[in-house]
Amino acid sequence: MSTVLKIISWKSEGLRCPDHSVSFLNSADEVYPISLLQMPNGTGKTTTLELLRAALSGSAGKWDKDKIRSFRKRDSDDDRGSFQVTLLFNESRITLTLEFNFDDDTVAYSTTKPGIGLEKGFNPPRDLKKFLNDSFVNFFVFDGELAEQLLDRNYTNAQRIIEDLFQINLISSISSAVDRFWSSVAESKSAKEERGLSRRRNRVDDLKEILGKRKQERGTLEKERDKAAKALKKRNEQFHSELSQQREIREQLLEAERQYKDLTAKVYLSAKEVLDEIRNPHSLSHRFADEMATLKTSLDRVKLPESTAREFFEELADEERCICGRELDDDSRKAIKERSKNYLGSDDVSLLNQIKTDITNFIGPSTGQHEENLDLSIEALKSACQREMEAKTFRDQIEHEGVLNDPKLEKVRAEIDGWEQKLAQINAELLKYDNLDESASDSSTFGISILAKRLANAEKQLAEITQTIELKQKRDLLVNLLKVAQDRALQGLSEEIGQQANERISALMPDNAIRIESIDRCLNLRGQEGGSVGETLSVAYAFLATLFNRAEHQLPFVVDSPANPIDLKIRSKVAELIPKLADQFIAFTISSERQSFVSGLEKAAPGQILYLTLFRKGPNDLEQKAKLFTTTETDDGISVEGAPFFNDFHVDTEENNNVL
Amino acid sequence: MYFRLQKAAREWFRDISKDMPLDFDIYYLCLMTGLASGRKAEASQADTTDLTNDFPGVYRIKGRIITAFFLSQELKQLGISFTEKGALHTAIRGLVDPLSSSHLSDQGIKEINKYSFGGFEVLTEYFAKKHLDRPRNLETFLPMYKELIGEFGTTDN
Numbered sequence: 001m002s003t004v005l006k007i008i009s010w011k012s013e014g015l016r017c018p019d020h021s022v023s024f025l026n027s028a029d030e031v032y033p034i035s036l037l038q039m040p041n042g043t044g045k046t047t048t049l050e051l052l053r054a055a056l057s058g059s060a061g062k063w064d065k066d067k068i069r070s071f072r073k074r075d076s077d078d079d080r081g082s083f084q085v086t087l088l089f090n091e092s093r094i095t096l097t098l099e100f101n102f103d104d105d106t107v108a109y110s111t112t113k114p115g116i117g118l119e120k121g122f123n124p125p126r127d128l129k130k131f132l133n134d135s136f137v138n139f140f141v142f143d144g145e146l147a148e149q150l151l152d153r154n155y156t157n158a159q160r161i162i163e164d165l166f167q168i169n170l171i172s173s174i175s176s177a178v179d180r181f182w183s184s185v186a187e188s189k190s191a192k193e194e195r196g197l198s199r200r201r202n203r204v205d206d207l208k209e210i211l212g213k214r215k216q217e218r219g220t221l222e223k224e225r226d227k228a229a230k231a232l233k234k235r236n237e238q239f240h241s242e243l244s245q246q247r248e249i250r251e252q253l254l255e256a257e258r259q260y261k262d263l264t265a266k267v268y269l270s271a272k273e274v275l276d277e278i279r280n281p282h283s284l285s286h287r288f289a290d291e292m293a294t295l296k297t298s299l300d301r302v303k304l305p306e307s308t309a310r311e312f313f314e315e316l317a318d319e320e321r322c323i324c325g326r327e328l329d330d331d332s333r334k335a336i337k338e339r340s341k342n343y344l345g346s347d348d349v350s351l352l353n354q355i356k357t358d359i360t361n362f363i364g365p366s367t368g369q370h371e372e373n374l375d376l377s378i379e380a381l382k383s384a385c386q387r388e389m390e391a392k393t394f395r396d397q398i399e400h401e402g403v404l405n406d407p408k409l410e411k412v413r414a415e416i417d418g419w420e421q422k423l424a425q426i427n428a429e430l431l432k433y434d435n436l437d438e439s440a441s442d443s444s445t446f447g448i449s450i451l452a453k454r455l456a457n458a459e460k461q462l463a464e465i466t467q468t469i470e471l472k473q474k475r476d477l478l479v480n481l482l483k484v485a486q487d488r489a490l491q492g493l494s495e496e497i498g499q500q501a502n503e504r505i506s507a508l509m510p511d512n513a514i515r516i517e518s519i520d521r522c523l524n525l526r527g528q529e530g531g532s533v534g535e536t537l538s539v540a541y542a543f544l545a546t547l548f549n550r551a552e553h554q555l556p557f558v559v560d561s562p563a564n565p566i567d568l569k570i571r572s573k574v575a576e577l578i579p580k581l582a583d584q585f586i587a588f589t590i591s592s593e594r595q596s597f598v599s600g601l602e603k604a605a606p607g608q609i610l611y612l613t614l615f616r617k618g619p620n621d622l623e624q625k626a627k628l629f630t631t632t633e634t635d636d637g638i639s640v641e642g643a644p645f646f647n648d649f650h651v652d653t654e655e656n657n658n659v660l
Numbered sequence: 661m662y663f664r665l666q667k668a669a670r671e672w673f674r675d676i677s678k679d680m681p682l683d684f685d686i687y688y689l690c691l692m693t694g695l696a697s698g699r700k701a702e703a704s705q706a707d708t709t710d711l712t713n714d715f716p717g718v719y720r721i722k723g724r725i726i727t728a729f730f731l732s733q734e735l736k737q738l739g740i741s742f743t744e745k746g747a748l749h750t751a752i753r754g755l756v757d758p759l760s761s762s763h764l765s766d767q768g769i770k771e772i773n774k775y776s777f778g779g780f781e782v783l784t785e786y787f788a789k790k791h792l793d794r795p796r797n798l799e800t801f802l803p804m805y806k807e808l809i810g811e812f813g814t815t816d817n
Binding site: 267268270272276280282288291294299342344345347348350351355362374375384434436438 | 756
């Protein structure tokens with residue numbers, strides 16, 4: 001069943017952000033295709049996004065007391081707070097509410113849905129659960145951080161979104177059902193040898209349990225790895241952000257970082273070039289080239305392959321007369337057939353000729369030239385590595401100076417070291433699950449593929465004794481077919497989505513060569529590991545736009561600062577893309593990103609945009625000005641509807657602290 | 661018959677395999693080392709995995725030139741004189757199969773795999789000599805690799 005999900009409204013009360021209520025319905029009670037919420041940079045916007053993600057994903061259940069306390073309104077005695085989001089799911093209304101109790105720092109969910117009414121807990125309808133979870137919500141409540149993660153191998157999210165959105169995992173659930181059916185049949189069969197049966201059945205059960213346990217352990221470690229990677233990234237950002245506060249080194253550091261990144265990219269490309277050359281044996285050593293040339297010359301010298309193939313003599317032996325006209329008797333025929341074996345067959349002749357041609361074509365007249373070229377490429381690679389190392393040392397020196405200027409940074413750096421160690425430790429730990437060693441016992445084996453192979457053998461042995469071989473063969477065939485179908489579906493979808501996303505990237509940035517090479521765990525870029533913030537965001541938009549346009553499920557798309565890091569000339573193109581991203585697009589914007597972006601949106605979706613500006617009460621002139629428009633007031637916040645106020649809201653207004 | 665890759669080789673190259681899109685790259689790097697050094701080694705079925713039965717990806721167009729290099733080294737190992745047409749003819753017929761997608765007969769594949777296994781031994785020994793356990797990144801590994809191949813190039817192995 002397809003899913004159409006929209007956000008109708010949300011309401012926040014008694015929490016860190018000013019109390020506010022936002023409705024995305026127009027006068028005809030329909031959801032605006034595009035809603036722009038001008039909530040300038042500051043804690044309120046981040047808090048609202050965090051609350052929205054938590055309300056939609058059920059993730060607040062994992063929050064600790066400190067985290068919960070952090071949502072309490074400042075200088076407030078009120079010990080209650082709530083955040084409620086109302087959704088439209090296939091024409092039914094659902095509300096998800098987060099209720100905060102700051103007396104004991106707890107948070108609880110409640111859900112209202114048709115036919116059931118209000119119930120405690122996070123209980124969205126079953127069909128929505130696959131979208132309303134911690135990992136998936138991040139795809140449609142989106143920010144720059146996720147855009148970066150889509151291009152980062154440490155996160156598995158690019159392929160997962162394809163699997164989830166196109167429900168490819170349904171195929172593996174069919175496999176599980178087939179497997180369960182076979183197991184139940186095998187179990188009910190009476191055995192010829194009861195003891196043997198019991199032993200084999202126990203082995204299958206044990207291996208299933210161990211394999212399941214290993215997969216679970218690996219999954220837990222992968223989650224820990226993602227968590228550590230995120231923490232490390234956060235600390236690094238904090239370190240660099242605090243470092244860049246030091247005006248005297250900021251510019252110097254930015255330039256050093258840029259140079260280091262450029263050189264890292266050069267090293268990467270240079271290494272790829274060297275690898276390409278090394279893939280030619282004749283480039284690796286002039287001696288190899290000489291020896292292949294000698295082989296060809298020697299074959300020519302001894303006239304191999306001959307101009308006549310074995311088949312000629314075999315056919316001749318069946319003729320009445322030799323080509324010289326002499327009549328052939330049985331002895332002559334036998335001799336011709338026997339000696340024909342000294343000749344190569346026509347296929348052999350053809351292959352040897354092709355080999356000789358390839359030697360000539362690949363190696364050419366100068367056997368030493370290829371190695372000289374490789375040596376030059378290796379020198380270029382070494383030089384690039386050297387320059388990269390120097391750039392790194394230079395950047396580290398500036399960082400070191402910064403740390404000396406601000407001792408607080410020492411602590412952050414120590415934390416970075418700690419997380420790096422932790423990450424390295426987890427990655428090392430994860431390797432044992434790929435181990436291919438077959439010598440250990442089942443319970444001491446960690447290699448998942450080895451355990452899977454042993455399980456397959458154990459099941460085969462069980463099938464033999466339970467006389468269910470034929471059924472097992474059918475099960476294996478079906479499970480394999482399903483696996484192939486799943487892999488092909490994922491590969492096909494990934495390739496098509498990558499190709500279509502590239503067309504979008506090309507339209508967004510015609511002068512930029514950045515393209516998606518392939519999609520596996522992450523989006524792999526062609527010839528580079530990453531892009532600028534703007535490039536990364538554009539690639540992510542193009543990828544998500546392609547996905548959301550293809551899938552039968554329509555989900556809202558909520559984005560924090562959709563255009564801020566993007567160059568002005570690309571902004572209007574991104575704006576044109578946005579109405580195609582989803583049926584409902586909600587953006588948290590700041591005034592500095594209006595330029596080129598809002599006008600582009602208006603052009604792409606005239607008359608379909610909701611403009612809202614939200615800010616904290618305080619500046620008298622701003623409040624007076626707001627009252628000239630349609631406003632909604634709460635104890636500490638004001639929201640103003642309409643384009644005129646939205647477009648008149650200025651950066652300098654945002655930079656004070658009287659904002660959400 | 662398949663080109664076979666040692667499990668230990670896959671493990672040894674793990675840090676740089678992300679930068680080498682084909683597993684055949686690992687096989688090829690070991691093979692060239694084996695052919696350069698003339699070292700052959702055996703590896704059990706359990707210690708190896710089937711890799712491919714043809715030259716994949718970028719190696720497709722290089723398949724015959726790799727076969728040519730293998731032939732030149734193997735014929736030398738067999739002590740075949742390039743001037744003895746009969747012996748040359750028999751040996752080549754035993755190693756190649758024009759109908760196979762790898763251009764090699766079962767015997768040819770068996771022998772070329774031995775060079776790859778032997779090459780891996782040479783690589784690990786070379787790293788051990790330099791007090792290194794395994795390659796950590798492609799940019800430092802490739803120059804070292806070329807240097808190693810060069811060492812064999814200076815003597816007649």
